[in-house]
Amino acid sequence: MPFVTMGTLSAIRDDPRLKWAGLALVVVALLALPFVLAMAGTAWVRITNLAILFVLLSLGLNIVVGFAGLLDLGYIAFYAVGAYVYALLASPHFGLHLPWWAILPIGAAVACLFGVLLGTPTLKLRGDYLAIVTLGFGEIIRIFLNNLSEPFNLTNGPKGIATIDPIRFLGLDFSNVTRIGEYALSGTIKYYFFLLAVLVVVIVVNLRLQDSRIGRAWEAIREDELAARAMGINTTRMKLLAFAMGASFGGIAGGMFSAIQGFISPESFILNESVMVLAMVVLGGMGNIWGVVLGAVLLSFVPEILRYTVEPVQRMLFGRSLIDPEVIRMLLFGLAMVVMMLFRPAGILPSAVRKRELAKVPDDDNA
Amino acid sequence: MPLLALEKVEVHYGGIRAVKGIDLVVERGELVCLIGANGAGKTTTLRAITGLAHATGRIAYDGREITGGRPHEIARAGIALVPEGRGVFPQLTIEENLAMGAYTRSDRDGIAADTERVFTLFPRLKERRRQTAGTMSGGEQQMLAIGRALMSRPRLLLLDEPSMGLAPIMVEKIFEVIRLIAAEGVTMLLVEQNARLALEASRRAYVLESGQVTLAGEAAALLHDPQVRQAYLGE
Numbered sequence: 001m002p003f004v005t006m007g008t009l010s011a012i013r014d015d016p017r018l019k020w021a022g023l024a025l026v027v028v029a030l031l032a033l034p035f036v037l038a039m040a041g042t043a044w045v046r047i048t049n050l051a052i053l054f055v056l057l058s059l060g061l062n063i064v065v066g067f068a069g070l071l072d073l074g075y076i077a078f079y080a081v082g083a084y085v086y087a088l089l090a091s092p093h094f095g096l097h098l099p100w101w102a103i104l105p106i107g108a109a110v111a112c113l114f115g116v117l118l119g120t121p122t123l124k125l126r127g128d129y130l131a132i133v134t135l136g137f138g139e140i141i142r143i144f145l146n147n148l149s150e151p152f153n154l155t156n157g158p159k160g161i162a163t164i165d166p167i168r169f170l171g172l173d174f175s176n177v178t179r180i181g182e183y184a185l186s187g188t189i190k191y192y193f194f195l196l197a198v199l200v201v202v203i204v205v206n207l208r209l210q211d212s213r214i215g216r217a218w219e220a221i222r223e224d225e226l227a228a229r230a231m232g233i234n235t236t237r238m239k240l241l242a243f244a245m246g247a248s249f250g251g252i253a254g255g256m257f258s259a260i261q262g263f264i265s266p267e268s269f270i271l272n273e274s275v276m277v278l279a280m281v282v283l284g285g286m287g288n289i290w291g292v293v294l295g296a297v298l299l300s301f302v303p304e305i306l307r308y309t310v311e312p313v314q315r316m317l318f319g320r321s322l323i324d325p326e327v328i329r330m331l332l333f334g335l336a337m338v339v340m341m342l343f344r345p346a347g348i349l350p351s352a353v354r355k356r357e358l359a360k361v362p363d364d365d366n367a
Numbered sequence: 368m369p370l371l372a373l374e375k376v377e378v379h380y381g382g383i384r385a386v387k388g389i390d391l392v393v394e395r396g397e398l399v400c401l402i403g404a405n406g407a408g409k410t411t412t413l414r415a416i417t418g419l420a421h422a423t424g425r426i427a428y429d430g431r432e433i434t435g436g437r438p439h440e441i442a443r444a445g446i447a448l449v450p451e452g453r454g455v456f457p458q459l460t461i462e463e464n465l466a467m468g469a470y471t472r473s474d475r476d477g478i479a480a481d482t483e484r485v486f487t488l489f490p491r492l493k494e495r496r497r498q499t500a501g502t503m504s505g506g507e508q509q510m511l512a513i514g515r516a517l518m519s520r521p522r523l524l525l526l527d528e529p530s531m532g533l534a535p536i537m538v539e540k541i542f543e544v545i546r547l548i549a550a551e552g553v554t555m556l557l558v559e560q561n562a563r564l565a566l567e568a569s570r571r572a573y574v575l576e577s578g579q580v581t582l583a584g585e586a587a588a589l590l591h592d593p594q595v596r597q598a599y600l601g602e
Binding site: 224235353 | 417419429438442447450459468471515517519530583
């Protein structure tokens with residue numbers, strides 16, 4: 001079976017007509033997706049939007065963890081920075097209402113700055129030590145957000161910031177329903193297309209990055225930092241660049257999160273979220289862009305699907321609900337993770353390098 | 368003007384002086400070796416030259432002072448290091464490792480030509496070009512490390528214990544290639560514990576003892592020096 005799939009896949013890859021047809025199919029599916037989901041309820045479109053945000057976050061973290069091999073456990077801090085920058089510049093909190101196209105780049109830049117701020121003192125750290133420092137960094141940012149309501153009210157503390165401006169674009173207000181003749185286009189669906197557009201750009205940037213000299217430098221650093229330096233790679237600059245770029249993507253995602261939610265508070269940026277994003281990267285396949293996308297989509301949807309299926313299934317099987325759905329949902333989720341890691345330790349779609357890393361006998365399959 | 372000149376170079380690790388004021392010169396086109404016992408400061412000297420260890424004194428490369436330079440700048444200036452323990456990228460293939468060696472270059476044709484040149488020097492690498500470096504034997508990894516260093520077209524090649532941990536037949540092979548590279552005119556500074564092989568291959572040599580140069584001169588003369596024979600050649 002695996003042999004057959006490999007064959008078909010490479011056939012598709014080799015035939016340009018099939019490749020374009022496949023791409024067109026994906027595009028059509030992605031364009032139709034929100035309308036199909038909306039039939040099942042707007043909640044599903046909203047879940048999809050959050051899933052795309054998590055894909056963006058995972059791609060950002062993948063630069064740091066997957067490409068450069070720097071374990072970051074506080075990544076959500078950059079998401080928080082981006083979200084707060086957006087909220088502060090487009091809400092009644094300071095009475096500022098800048099347009100989104102100005103704020104998103106500002107958010108990315110500020111997050112980038114924080115990335116460098118975290119990267120600079122940790123340049124000499126690796127592995128466990130780096131993980132501990134980044135974990136602390138994530139918590140520091142969250143605690144600051146929680147407490148910076150005094151003496152000067154910057155973040156409004158645990159109460160958070162509300163009535164954040166939605167995105168307004170081409171005369172469309174993304175918070176309302178737009179009527180086009182008979183048809184009503186909900187705000188959620190508009191956000192879906194906006195997020196999709198951003199996602200396409202981010203994926204293209206990531207693909208280009210991976211194949212660039214920068215990507216190769218990161219690869220060398222991940223493998224052996226000392227040897228990388230001997231090759232003439234400025235490891236300091238390259239590691240900072242990884243932190244900065246990862247942080248920028250996180251900042252952009254954060255800004256959009258603010259716009260979509262309309263309300264943010266420090267609670268949205270807890271350690272758990274960092275762990276979740278890391279789990280998406282690892283589960284999907286560190287270093288493989290498509291794997292990371294898949295990991296983020298799966299881990300975003302599976303808990304939601306379980307939320308809606310666990311109880312009906314129990315009723316069907318036992319006639320009543322035996323276990324609280326909330327408990328069993330996380331249990332199944334954890335189980336799925338453990339099983340995945342046992343059978344595909346390099347992730348669902350491992351990167352070429354990591355596949356080799358974990359292969360017992362090289363060049364053995366399909367020989 | 369020599370290609371490399373060290374003057375009163377010192378390196379401290381914490382409170383310990385690992386290198387205590389070394390004077391050393393490598394002329395263009397020369398193969399010079401640095402021999403000495405374990406812990407004499409041979410590797411540290413190379414680390415000082417490549418900027419991996421902080422050194423005081425004066426290190427001049429091609430007449431320009433590079434003391435305190437950063438490793439990547441020194442590498443770009445044309446000094447390539449084959450590190451102790453080889454330091455290949457284990458998860459990358461032979462080809463990818465070689466491409467990494469040419470990181471600072473962008474002349475596609477030149478890189479392709481040099482890859483072929485490395486494959487001619489080490490036919491073994493060509494056979495295994497798509498295999499990951501980590502799955503190869505120590506000797507093959509050493510070949511790869513030397514090949515990778517050559518990919519940067521270095522003007523000065525530093526070799527740190529290329530014979531370490533290798534089977535005798537591999538050691539011979541490696542030294543054969545070192546002689547070949549030297550004959551092509553690549554300037555080399557070779558650090559070795561295998562003093563006999565190193566002295567036989569080199570033109571001049573320095574003997575390092577606890578961080579100081581105790582003997583220096585023509586390699587052929589040192590081979591017959593009673594002190595060297597007793598201490599390093601086991602006679």
